[in-house]
Amino acid sequence: MELNETQLxxxxxxxxxxxxxxxxxxxxxxxxxxxxxxxxxRIVDIADIxxxxxxxxxxxxxxxxxxxxxPGGYVVLHLPKKSAIRLTNTMLGSTDMDREFNExxxxxxxxxxxxxxxxxxxxxxxxxxxxxxxxxxxxAIDMAHAAFANVVSMVAVxxxxxxxxxxxxxxxxxxxxxxxxxxxxxxxxxxxxxxLEDLVKSPQ
Amino acid sequence: MTDKPPATKGVNxxxxxYHIGQSLMTSIGLGSCVALILHDNKHxxxxxxxxxxxxxxxxxxxxxxxxxxxxxxxxxxxxxxGSNKRDIxxxxxxxxSMFKQFKGNLDIGGRNVxxxxxxxxxxxxxxxxEDVGGNVGxxxxxxxxxxxxxSVRRAxxxxxxI
Numbered sequence: 127m128e129l130n131e132t133q134l135x136x137x138x139x140x141x142x143x144x145x146x147x148x149x150x151x152x153x154x155x156x157x158x159x160x161x162x163x164x165x166x167x168r169i170v171d172i173a174d175i176x177x178x179x180x181x182x183x184x185x186x187x188x189x190x191x192x193x194x195x196x197p198g199g200y201v202v203l204h205l206p207k208k209s210a211i212r213l214t215n216t217m218l219g220s221t222d223m224d225r226e227f228n229e230x231x232x233x234x235x236x237x238x239x240x241x242x243x244x245x246x247x248x249x250x251x252x253x254x255x256x257x258x259x260x261x262x263x264x265x266a267i268d269m270a271h272a273a274f275a276n277v278v279s280m281v282a283v284x285x286x287x288x289x290x291x292x293x294x295x296x297x298x299x300x301x302x303x304x305x306x307x308x309x310x311x312x313x314x315x316x317x318x319x320x321x322l323e324d325l326v327k328s329p330q
Numbered sequence: 331m332t333d334k335p336p337a338t339k340g341v342n343x344x345x346x347x348y349h350i351g352q353s354l355m356t357s358i359g360l361g362s363c364v365a366l367i368l369h370d371n372k373h374x375x376x377x378x379x380x381x382x383x384x385x386x387x388x389x390x391x392x393x394x395x396x397x398x399x400x401x402x403x404x405x406x407x408x409x410x411x412g413s414n415k416r417d418i419x420x421x422x423x424x425x426x427s428m429f430k431q432f433k434g435n436l437d438i439g440g441r442n443v444x445x446x447x448x449x450x451x452x453x454x455x456x457x458x459x460e461d462v463g464g465n466v467g468x469x470x471x472x473x474x475x476x477x478x479x480x481s482v483r484r485a486x487x488x489x490x491x492i
Contacts, residue, residue, distance in 0.1 A: 172382070172395075173344030176359040181469065183485060188429060264431035269485045271359030272467025275345055276428045279362055279382045279438050286346065286392060 129289065129319075134167045136322045137291060140250055141165035145293035145306055147249035148242040155238065156216055158299035165293040172282050178290070179271040185210040185227070186273040187239030189260035191247065191310070195317055199310035200277050201246060201260065203239040204270060209302045210235060216300050227267050236263045246306060254321045274307075281311055289315060340471070348379035348394035350407050351474070358469040360424035362439035364397075364446055364462065365470045367421045368404045368455065369478035370413040376474040377404040383438065384445035397445035405453055420455045421492060422446055423470050423482050425462040439463070459492040 129137070142165050153160040170178060185205045191198025205213060211223060214234040243260045251258035266273040282288055291308040310318065340354030345363060349355055355378045357365040362382075369376040379400040386396035393403040408418055425443040429436075443462045450457050459480070461468065467485040472478075483489045 171344075173347050175345055176342070179359070181358065262431070264429035266361075266428040266465070268361070268428050268465075269359060269467040269469070272361035272363075272426075272469075272485065273428050274361075275359050275363055275382075276361035276438070278345070280436065283383060284389070286395075 129167075129169065133319055133322075136319070136326075137167045137289075138165045140253065140318070140322065141167065141291040141293055141308065143253055144246040144250040144308070145295065147245040148306055149295050151241050151245045152238070152295055152297070152304070155241065156213075156297050156300055156302070158297045161296045161298065163294040165291060168290050168292075169287050170290055171287050172278060173286075175275055175278060176271040179204075179274045181269045181271055183207045183268065184270040184273070185235050186266050186268070186270065186277070187235055187243075188264045188266075188277055189239070189243045191258055191314065192261050193251065193257040193259045195256065195258065195311075195314040197311045198258065198314050199281055199308070201243050202274065202277060202307045202309065203242060204274075204305040204307060205235070206270075206303060207267070209304060210267075212300055213238065213302050213304075216302075232265055232267075236265055239263050239265075242306070246308075254318060254325075256321070277309060281309055285312055343378045343380045343394075345380050345382050346392045346395035348377060348400060348404060350377040350404070350411065351375065353474070355472045355474075356470065360468045360470065361426060361428050362424070362437075362442060364422055364424035364439070364442045366397075366400060366404070366446055367470075367472050367478070367480055368408055369419055369421065369472075369474065370408055370417045371419070371478055372417040373411075373413060374475050375408070375411060375413065376472065376478065377408055378472055379404055381442055381446065384441045397442060397449055401446065401449040401453055401455070405455065418455055419458045419478065420450050421459045421478065421480050422457065423461045423480060423492065424468055426464050426466055426468070428465055428467065430465065461490065461492050
């Protein structure tokens with residue numbers, strides 16, 4: 127799988143639109159400003175995945191992309207454990223940092239993920255003129271690379287390189303770091319690129 | 331997500347890769363993936379594969395990636411390096427179901443473990459130890475010089491030797 131510069135740029139722009147909508151919803155939920163990095167698009171060999179995700183215990187909320195593209199791939203919201211606890215503390219009105227994850231945290235994170243990823247996919251799909259919806263979420267609290275590899279094994283049956291789109295979203299006020307990662311299925315990526323190409327070509 | 335971790339001693343076997351030799355080997359970030367270790371105690375030599383999926387369906391370019399291609403490949407390579415069939419034993423670690431919402435066909439970890447056990451039986455390689463299943467991620471370290479002992483570090487902070 128190879129993407130040229132133009133295609134990577136187009137995908138970054140798409141990721142940018144999705145991530146800004148996700149950032150806005152996070153900003154509303156936390157009532158704080160959210161800083162967003164420039165989206166990154168990267169081709170990663172499956173053998174090197176552990177180099178991009180460390181072994182820090184993290185919360186990974188995972189959604190399958192459903193709708194017109196099938197199979198669509200996955201969108202993952204990743205928060206290191208401390209950030210995840212700060213986030214749910216902010217939402218649930220607690221200040222106890224020194225605690226383990228409980229069911230309340232999990233359901234709060236599922237809900238935050240749901241809101242952010244729905245916004246992400248909706249903005250992306252609107253631009254493309256197609257329907258993309260998140261599946262019900264799944265969550266793991268574990269070493270980030272192990273949990274992410276678990277998601278990768280669901281898309282990388284026939285391929286050995288994956289394309290990762292990632293954007294970091296940070297709240298300075300609450301000291302929360304999060305990352306949204308889109309992992310499109312190979313077929314989905316091709317379709318998205320085709321739509322983007324047609325969009326650029328068509329007279330405005 | 332972090333930058334490259336500091337270089338550790340030994341060879342890290344990434345997803346879908348395998349390594350054979352007498353030096354220290356590691357495999358980090360095992361979620362639904364399974365580390366398969368074939369150890370030859372007589373020659374203090376062994377092989378590690380970081381298996382991602384149960385079936386190759388005929389794909390041959392990365393034999394370490396699939397249970398049904400990793401076992402014959404590692405076994406044949408060890409025999410080529412001078413191992414005797416009777417000296418080779420197997421250990422496995424990993425294969426968890428990290429997302430409790432993924433069930434059935436999506437429980438790749440459980441399917442990996444099942445496929446590996448089946449293939450080991452076919453090749454009559456004794457499985458002498460395992461730390462599989464559950465819902466935690468793992469990382470392993472294998473030193474062929476130390477009688478095939480595998481240290482398993484689990485995401486919950488516990489470490490065990492198998």
